[in-house]
Amino acid sequence: MAAPDPNAPAVDIAAAMVTAPSTFADWLLILPVAVPLLTGAILVMVRHHTHLHRPLAGAGLAILLGLNLLLLQRVVTEGPVTMMMGGWLPPFGIAFTADVLGATFATTAAFAALVATATAGPSINTAERRYGFYPFLMLLMTGVTGAFLTGDIFNLYVWFEVLLISSFGLLVLGSEKRQIDGTVKYGILNLVATTLFLASVGLLYGTLGTLNMADIAAKARAAGPEAPLVTIAALLTFAFAMKAAAFPLNFWLPASYHTPTPTVSALFAGLLTKVGVYALLKVGVLLLGNQTGAFSSVLVVVAGSTMVIGALGALAGSDLRRILGWLVISGIGSMLIGVAVGTPTALTGSIFYAVQSMLVMTALYLAAGVIEARCGTGDLRRLGGLYAVSPLFAGVVLVLFFAVAGLPPFSGFWPKAILVEATLAADLPWLAAAVLVAGFLQTLAVGRVWLYAFWRGGPEGTPDGTLQLAGIGRIEDPADRIALVGPVVVLAGAVVLMGLVPTVVGGLAEDSARGLIDPAGFTARVLGATAP
């Protein structure tokens, strides 16, 4: 291409492009995606120098967390912020738009990932490092953060693909038969969901002629009844519900999440299903909120049965990490209530639940990893006597169990209380009953696990009052012990803090819910600020 001809008529750049200079504050939107992407690229370049991986990835995640915190602070004080990729004006350019919901989720995800992997040294062996645990981890974080911060629905699809491909890599890392088996189930169902998502995005574009989220929110509310928006909303809900593992599309999760290394399971349980929930909240409430009302009675049934079925599955299981998988599903039900009911209180409860669930589930999978490292198995029938060996660890796990079951004063209690209040206020006593029944069943399920793995004297068949601790090994190296147990303790500390001081996360959840219910602020910020 030649240099611009000086005699050509002047082009009005301002009609097509953003002309205001972008500051570092604007760059806060894209840096949380660019930093893990570039770190991941560097890690791929140095893939044979495995000793460099952990420090590089740790530094990348720490920077990511810092950037997300700065972004969250800015979004809370100023409302949604937006940046147009390449400077092209909305709705044609690809927008990155962070609201309180996205920034909160992104920050929590970065915190969970940092804590889970900062010390993952001993649980990730050299072969897994050589196959690329850390590069995949960074690319997974790129996809997760991108999905939380993008303001363009097709771009959301792209980030889903990025995180999906990285998660395939992480799942098959050990190349064991059961891992490949789990990956096939996980992969096929997720690909079906992604294809459905893509097809619905095509329909949406054909109907409204736009992919920008703010523009969709405005146009969907202005569209006449002849636009097939209810169909599109239903298709998108179906796709995201599949990704979030909502009943009856949940069976891929307990079939795959227990197969990879505990650290990988912990990341998946903490982050991936929540991306599905986030997309449901964003699309189901912010974008097409006036359309999902048409099938909200279906969503109420789905939310209720997901909670109860998940808890029942946890009660029936015998493998530690599979039980946790069912608990993840049960929690997804609670997060769906927000979309199903659609009131600000219900959304606040759901978002609060999602944030605390990210930390609790990550911690529980890591704790399961510690138990498996010591006993060599996750089979409840062969576990026992852990309380006698390490009462402190047993206490930490009990805190996490109480949090997941929603017992006060831990983090799971507050969102469940808010959800019960919201469902009663929305005149859905059955859904409120489902929350309470599911909570009761979850308490039974985690109580059973704690009783078997920790409290009784030894494996199944040990007579009462006697101890049989032969099956429990010690983690010899004290550094390894800290590396394995440390993250669980840190996350449990965060869970206790969240339970004792619920106002911080509660306030963020309330802000997010307000932003979701009323899209005017969101649209004005994206389209208004930069409109010619």
Place this chain on the structure above:
Amino acid sequence: MNTIIFRTISPVLVALTLLFSVFVTLRGHNEPGGGFIGGLIAVSAFALYGLSHGVPTVRHAMRFHPMEIAGFGLFLAGASGMLSIVFGVPFLTGLWVFPTIFGVEVALSTPMFFDIGVYFVVTGSITSIALALEAREGGV
């Protein structure tokens, strides 16, 4: 595939194909071509070389592991978007300079470096797959 004609001619073809892949990548900004298709052409060169001289020879000739090349490409593409932070414009904004080198005006731009990044990503990742498949079949 192990005939003397093929083994004699393939290095020449490989060199020409690689050169052509660079040409296709660079002309891609305004005309048909670009990093993706250029990368695929480069992969076919490496795959051809693998068929005639065996996978270890290709790996040795490439010096870097294909995945490392793909990582470099990803870094280049990401970094070309990051360059706009210095100029106060949004991420991925195209930046152009037109320096005159030996009396010829050369158009350098961030989209070009992005495209070169794509070239390396495609070359690295697909070569990695192609070589793995060739090695699996026994090769030469």
